[in-house]
Amino acid sequence: MGALAGLFKAAGHEVTGSDVAFHPPMGPALEQWGIRLMTGFDPAHLDPRPDLVVIGNVCRPSNPEARAAIDGGIKTTSMAHALADHLLRGRSPLVVAGTHGKTTTSTMCAWLLDQGGREPGFLIGGLPKNFEASFRLPQGPAGRGLPLAPGQGGGLRGTPFVVEGDEYDTAFFEKTPKFWHYRPEVAVITSIEHDHIDIYPDEASYLAAFRGFVERVPERGLLIAAANDARVVEVVNSAARAEVAWFALEGDDTHGMPPHWLAAPAGADASGQAFDLYAGGVFAGRAALQVPGLHNVRNALAAIAAAAQGYGVPLTTVVPALARFEGVRRRQDLLFEIGGVRVYDDFAHHPTAVDETLRGLRTRHQGGRLWAVFEPRSATACRALHQEAYERAFGAADRVVLAPLGRSEIPAEERLDRERIVAAIRGGGKDADAASSVEEIVGMIAVDARPGDTVALLSNGAFGGIYDKLRAALTARGAAAREVP
Structure with missing residues (x-):
C-alpha cells in the first residue's frame, strides 16, 4: 500500500494515507515521497472528498473510514484493482509470486531490466537499495503510451512493469488472491509452502490460489518456475497454459523437469556468493552476488530468466549487473556494528525463511x-501449524532467543x-531461551554478546523497538568498558 501510494503520487495525484502507525522504514519514506499521513481511521479524513479511496486488505468491514467512503458513495477499490486498472494497462506485467523470496526476486528483476535498458516500472513490498524508492513508473516507450517496435524489449512485449505478487486476499469485499488481478505476461513462482493460515485454512486452499495464478498466465506468456519445489511442479503441470522455463541448482531433485536455467554454487565468503550459470x-x-545464501542464488536464477528469456536482456549485461545488486532493506540488512557485535535485521518469519x-x-x-x-508475529508464525519446522529452523545458529508471541487472541490450544x-x-x-519481553532480550545480548558475534533480529514487524534499544544498550556497554581503568 505504501509503494502504491508513491506510484499514484509520481503519476501526478494528490495522495493521503491512513493507518494506526507509520513505522520505519516505510513511514519516513512516505513522508519523503510527499504523502500526507493521517494517524488512525476517521471519516473526517475523507474531507475534502477524494476521487478514489483504495482500501487495504488489513481493513475490516467495520473500519470507520472505509465504511464512510462506501456508504457515502465515494468510488472505492482494492490495492490490486487500483494497480491493475490505473497503472498496469498498456504495460507488460512481470509478476513474481511464491511463499518465499518475492521481494528480493522482484527487486532483482527490476534491477536487471533497468541495467538492460528496458526502463521498467515496478512496485515492490520492500525498499530496494539500488533504487531511491520501492516503486517507479515505466520510463520506456510503452510507459509513455507510444508503440514499441517488434523485437524490442523481448519480442512483442512492451515496457515491463515488475509487481511483487502477494497471494493474500484482495479486500474484505472481494475474497480473492491479490495476484490473480495483475494480468502477467511473464510470471515467476519461487516456492509454494502453506502460509497465511488466517486466509488459507489448509494446504489445498493455498495450492488452489497458486493454481489460479498459473491459469491466468496467457498462452503467449512465459512462466518461470522452481523445479526443486514439488508443490510448484504439481501446480504448474496441472494448470499452465504458457511456456514454462524451469530453474534449479545443481544437485536438486527437479521432479522430472529439465531446468533450462541452472546454477552451480562456486563458493561463498564474507563478500558474497558465486555460482556458475x-x-x-x-x-x-x-x-x-553480494547477498549471501543459496536461496538468493535461486532468486537470482529466476530474475535472470525473467530478464533474459522474458524481455531479451543479453546475458553479457545480466551477469555483471547482478554483481552490483545490493539487496533490499530488512533482508539480511546490516544495521550496525558496535563493539565488534554485528546486528542484522531480517523480515524472515516462516520457518523455511528463518532457516535460509x-x-x-x-x-x-x-x-x-x-x-x-x-519474534513470532504473523498469524501463521504464532500458531502451531509449523511447530516441528521451527524446532529445526534454527540449526545454523549458536544461540537462539524467542520473543513473546505477537498475537494474544489465538486460542491456547492453537498457539x-x-x-x-x-x-x-x-x-x-x-x-536457547524463551524471553518474556524485548527488554529481557536486549539485556541478554548486552551481557553475553562478544566481539565477533553476529545477531540476527528476525521479525516481520517493528519488534517492540528492539533495534534502537539494542543499539543504545551496546553503545552504553562500550562506554562503560572504556571508563574501567
Missing part, C-alpha cells in the same frame, strides 16, 4: 557466534509452543 545446458559464465536466512549469515560470518532472535522449541534446541546441545 548454465542456460539450456550451455555454460554462460560465472556470476557473483541463518544459513546465509553463517556463510558470510564464519567466525564468532550467530544469535537468532526471533506455537515456544518452550517446546527451546527444549528441542537445547536437546541438540545449543543455547
Whole structure:
C-alpha cells in the first residue's frame, strides 16, 4: 500500500494515507515521497472528498473510514484493482509470486531490466537499495503510451512493469488472491509452502490460489518456475497454459523437469556468493552476488530468466549487473556494528525463511557466534501449524532467543509452543531461551554478546523497538568498558 501510494503520487495525484502507525522504514519514506499521513481511521479524513479511496486488505468491514467512503458513495477499490486498472494497462506485467523470496526476486528483476535498458516500472513490498524508492513508473516507450517496435524489449512485449505478487486476499469485499488481478505476461513462482493460515485454512486452499495464478498466465506468456519445489511442479503441470522455463541448482531433485536455467554454487565468503550459470545446458559464465545464501542464488536464477528469456536482456549485461545488486532493506540488512557485535535485521518469519536466512549469515560470518532472535508475529508464525519446522529452523545458529508471541487472541490450544522449541534446541546441545519481553532480550545480548558475534533480529514487524534499544544498550556497554581503568 505504501509503494502504491508513491506510484499514484509520481503519476501526478494528490495522495493521503491512513493507518494506526507509520513505522520505519516505510513511514519516513512516505513522508519523503510527499504523502500526507493521517494517524488512525476517521471519516473526517475523507474531507475534502477524494476521487478514489483504495482500501487495504488489513481493513475490516467495520473500519470507520472505509465504511464512510462506501456508504457515502465515494468510488472505492482494492490495492490490486487500483494497480491493475490505473497503472498496469498498456504495460507488460512481470509478476513474481511464491511463499518465499518475492521481494528480493522482484527487486532483482527490476534491477536487471533497468541495467538492460528496458526502463521498467515496478512496485515492490520492500525498499530496494539500488533504487531511491520501492516503486517507479515505466520510463520506456510503452510507459509513455507510444508503440514499441517488434523485437524490442523481448519480442512483442512492451515496457515491463515488475509487481511483487502477494497471494493474500484482495479486500474484505472481494475474497480473492491479490495476484490473480495483475494480468502477467511473464510470471515467476519461487516456492509454494502453506502460509497465511488466517486466509488459507489448509494446504489445498493455498495450492488452489497458486493454481489460479498459473491459469491466468496467457498462452503467449512465459512462466518461470522452481523445479526443486514439488508443490510448484504439481501446480504448474496441472494448470499452465504458457511456456514454462524451469530453474534449479545443481544437485536438486527437479521432479522430472529439465531446468533450462541452472546454477552451480562456486563458493561463498564474507563478500558474497558465486555460482556458475548454465542456460539450456550451455555454460554462460560465472556470476557473483553480494547477498549471501543459496536461496538468493535461486532468486537470482529466476530474475535472470525473467530478464533474459522474458524481455531479451543479453546475458553479457545480466551477469555483471547482478554483481552490483545490493539487496533490499530488512533482508539480511546490516544495521550496525558496535563493539565488534554485528546486528542484522531480517523480515524472515516462516520457518523455511528463518532457516535460509541463518544459513546465509553463517556463510558470510564464519567466525564468532550467530544469535537468532526471533519474534513470532504473523498469524501463521504464532500458531502451531509449523511447530516441528521451527524446532529445526534454527540449526545454523549458536544461540537462539524467542520473543513473546505477537498475537494474544489465538486460542491456547492453537498457539506455537515456544518452550517446546527451546527444549528441542537445547536437546541438540545449543543455547536457547524463551524471553518474556524485548527488554529481557536486549539485556541478554548486552551481557553475553562478544566481539565477533553476529545477531540476527528476525521479525516481520517493528519488534517492540528492539533495534534502537539494542543499539543504545551496546553503545552504553562500550562506554562503560572504556571508563574501567
